[in-house]
Amino acid sequence: MSKGQAGRVGQAGRVGFTIALAWLSLDVRAADNARQIVDEAQKRTDVTSQRYDGLLQVFDAKGKVSDKRWTMERLGAHGQSKAVLRFTVPAEVKGVALLVVNHPDRASDQWMWTPAIERDRRIALQDRSTRFFGTDFSFEDLEERDVNQYEYVLAGDDTIDGAACWKIQSTPRESKSSQYTKSTVWIRKDNYAFARIENYVKDQAVRRLNYSDIQNVQGIWTARQLEMTDLRRGSRTRLTLDKLEYNVPMKEEDFTLQAIRRQ
Amino acid sequence: MTRASALFVSFVAFVSSVPCANAQAVTQRGFFEGSALLFPQQAPNDPTQVVGDLLAREEIFFKPAPWVQFAGGVDLRANSHDQVEDRWRFDVDDRGVQRPRVSLRRLTATFTHGPFTVDAGKQFIRWGKADIINPTDRFAPRDFINVVDTEFLAVTGVRAVAQHGDETFEAVWVPRFTPSRVPLLDQRWTVVPTEAAGVPIVDAGAALPAGSQTGLRWGHVGAGFEYSLSFFNGFNTLPNIGLVGQVGQVGQVGPPSVIALQRTYPAIRTYGGDAAVPTKWFTIKGEAAYFTSPAADADLSRQSGGAATADEYVLYVLQIERQTGEWVIVAGYAGEAITAHRSALSFAPDRGMTRSVVARASYTIDPVRSLAFETAVRQNGHGVYGKIEYSQTSGRHWRGTVTGVGIGGHSDDFLGQYHRNSHVAVALRYSF
Numbered sequence A: 001m002s003k004g005q006a007g008r009v010g011q012a013g014r015v016g017f018t019i020a021l022a023w024l025s026l027d028v029r030a031a032d033n034a035r036q037i038v039d040e041a042q043k044r045t046d047v048t049s050q051r052y053d054g055l056l057q058v059f060d061a062k063g064k065v066s067d068k069r070w071t072m073e074r075l076g077a078h079g080q081s082k083a084v085l086r087f088t089v090p091a092e093v094k095g096v097a098l099l100v101v102n103h104p105d106r107a108s109d110q111w112m113w114t115p116a117i118e119r120d121r122r123i124a125l126q127d128r129s130t131r132f133f134g135t136d137f138s139f140e141d142l143e144e145r146d147v148n149q150y151e152y153v154l155a156g157d158d159t160i161d162g163a164a165c166w167k168i169q170s171t172p173r174e175s176k177s178s179q180y181t182k183s184t185v186w187i188r189k190d191n192y193a194f195a196r197i198e199n200y201v202k203d204q205a206v207r208r209l210n211y212s213d214i215q216n217v218q219g220i221w222t223a224r225q226l227e228m229t230d231l232r233r234g235s236r237t238r239l240t241l242d243k244l245e246y247n248v249p250m251k252e253e254d255f256t257l258q259a260i261r262r263q
Numbered sequence B: 001m002t003r004a005s006a007l008f009v010s011f012v013a014f015v016s017s018v019p020c021a022n023a024q025a026v027t028q029r030g031f032f033e034g035s036a037l038l039f040p041q042q043a044p045n046d047p048t049q050v051v052g053d054l055l056a057r058e059e060i061f062f063k064p065a066p067w068v069q070f071a072g073g074v075d076l077r078a079n080s081h082d083q084v085e086d087r088w089r090f091d092v093d094d095r096g097v098q099r100p101r102v103s104l105r106r107l108t109a110t111f112t113h114g115p116f117t118v119d120a121g122k123q124f125i126r127w128g129k130a131d132i133i134n135p136t137d138r139f140a141p142r143d144f145i146n147v148v149d150t151e152f153l154a155v156t157g158v159r160a161v162a163q164h165g166d167e168t169f170e171a172v173w174v175p176r177f178t179p180s181r182v183p184l185l186d187q188r189w190t191v192v193p194t195e196a197a198g199v200p201i202v203d204a205g206a207a208l209p210a211g212s213q214t215g216l217r218w219g220h221v222g223a224g225f226e227y228s229l230s231f232f233n234g235f236n237t238l239p240n241i242g243l244v245g246q247v248g249q250v251g252q253v254g255p256p257s258v259i260a261l262q263r264t265y266p267a268i269r270t271y272g273g274d275a276a277v278p279t280k281w282f283t284i285k286g287e288a289a290y291f292t293s294p295a296a297d298a299d300l301s302r303q304s305g306g307a308a309t310a311d312e313y314v315l316y317v318l319q320i321e322r323q324t325g326e327w328v329i330v331a332g333y334a335g336e337a338i339t340a341h342r343s344a345l346s347f348a349p350d351r352g353m354t355r356s357v358v359a360r361a362s363y364t365i366d367p368v369r370s371l372a373f374e375t376a377v378r379q380n381g382h383g384v385y386g387k388i389e390y391s392q393t394s395g396r397h398w399r400g401t402v403t404g405v406g407i408g409g410h411s412d413d414f415l416g417q418y419h420r421n422s423h424v425a426v427a428l429r430y431s432f
Helices: A003-008 A034-043 A257-261 B003-016 B020-025 B298-303
Strands: A049-059 A065-075 A082-089 A097-101 A109-114 A119-122 A150-160 A163-172 A182-188 A194-201 A204-217 A220-230 A235-246 B026-038 B050-065 B068-079 B102-113 B116-123 B155-164 B167-176 B201-207 B213-221 B226-235 B240-247 B258-264 B267-278 B283-292 B312-324 B327-340 B356-366 B369-378 B383-394 B398-409 B423-431
Touching: A034 A150, A034 A163, A034 A182, A082 A257, A097 A257, A109 A257, A119 A257, A150 A182, A163 A194, A204 A235, A257 B155, B020 B050, B050 B102
Parallel strands: B201 B258
Antiparallel strands: A049 A065, A049 A235, A065 A082, A082 A097, A097 A109, A109 A119, A150 A163, A163 A182, A182 A194, A194 A204, A204 A220, A220 A235, B026 B050, B026 B423, B050 B068, B068 B102, B102 B116, B116 B155, B155 B167, B167 B213, B213 B226, B226 B267, B240 B258, B267 B283, B283 B312, B312 B327, B327 B356, B356 B369, B369 B383, B383 B398, B398 B423
């Protein structure tokens, strides 16, 4: 990582790196520009790195629940970060890992390591809309979405869980390959934290991500619980963040294809 | 106790003694699995129709410092059909005809420093990108006791990797050869020609090569695509089969009373490449390798037991891959072009599966249930293989799997010769 990156590596302040988002609760400046709001939200989450243990609870349409756990480590700046997700539970998927290498000007690169067959496999762009390991997150939902990759329009004010929010419509720029035609984003006015993201394919809402249990962690307002609902299937996945830490010492060489082979 | 087994015991003892404060540095995974195979038909050389199998596996990973990691794994096996050795010995080299009862699955030390990684010890090394057949996957011997349900065996050696930006350079040195495990001669996955029916076939052992194996691989990861080139110099893990003796009845002229077969492993060099290129609709993957056999090289011939009589040929695979909704679909063609035919009798499932259209698909029904399909059809229609598998998990630990395998075709075809081996398998696994 370059010195420039190291000095400004940012974390969850983008439209939708859906796994770990948090925003500072500082004085709210009047913002009448949607892009400024999102940009401010991103700035308030500048960190060098992040780590957490995640509990994934997948609820199918009939309410049946299955649990998974992963650890997530992330290093780098907005739009240029790298992340490794590694499953720890259930036992039969222990060691399965996903490497996400984000780029500021195009879609991320993703590889999955499957220890049972000792092989890594690149996740192709056209496959990013599929579900990630039986959860309601798609592969695309696991990549960082930098503020510069979208166009924004302020769509008004709204209230989510009693909190006043800006409602912003975002559309991916041409360089950004996305399964979603557009997204509606709710950002809280009190702390610039994300409250909800609703993703559309054409005019149909297909996935909704709700943020809750927002806490101040090392000065960063962070949603400790994220719930993704697949509106077409009727299933949902709840991600609860445990042992969350920011600015943890990490090395660049732990975010490579060679590194995800290690357990 | 061998040096390797002593090393493993020391490793386990060391890991066990790590204080609780370092608990996060130690991880493990393992399972118990029981399975049963039911064959509706008897085979001429094997009347057994039900086979039971047990496997317990434990793997421990220990990372005492950011720059080093140790990995160790042990298998414990039992089988109702003599596919597992009776002896209680700790096997470290996977060179036996039967599966060992207790064996070292892996024992590796991994050192990292910046962009450099070195893995030393018994390990799995996989090359190639295709999913159907991997012509470049030369350091990956397999257990073929059940030809259509194989398992990789580890090799003992050193693998060094340097990563620079989008380029990866890899060098492998394997000083001790690990052969693939072939079907047992008295069981159904060894098909006896009609002419030899009723004649006992005995194993005359294997002439294992003494030389080392080396490989180099360069890989490039581009924006959305990737490819690699590789070179391998060593021995084929799949054997040539040599007739070393036909014992006839004393003083009589007629068919032999015993046929003795010996396995030899030809020296080969391969020049290979693989690539994966995504398109708008699917990912195209290709992989090919040119196999040469230095028959004229007397030294190599001696090292390989004097059996450098392998064909020279190109194996190639072209496949497309797509994930859509709950489906993962892979389909392609595996081909072979022989450039020099040396007419050695060999056991070569990789070549036997070529000149075939192969397809795989899996469907995730819900978070706990899935279906998988697999088929291979020889282009001449002489061999057909199909598999359907249903799998379901229960809780965090249990998985049950039911598999149906159908094989049909002519006796002169690699796939078709197993037409009596269609079967149903049931497996129950407890992972921990």
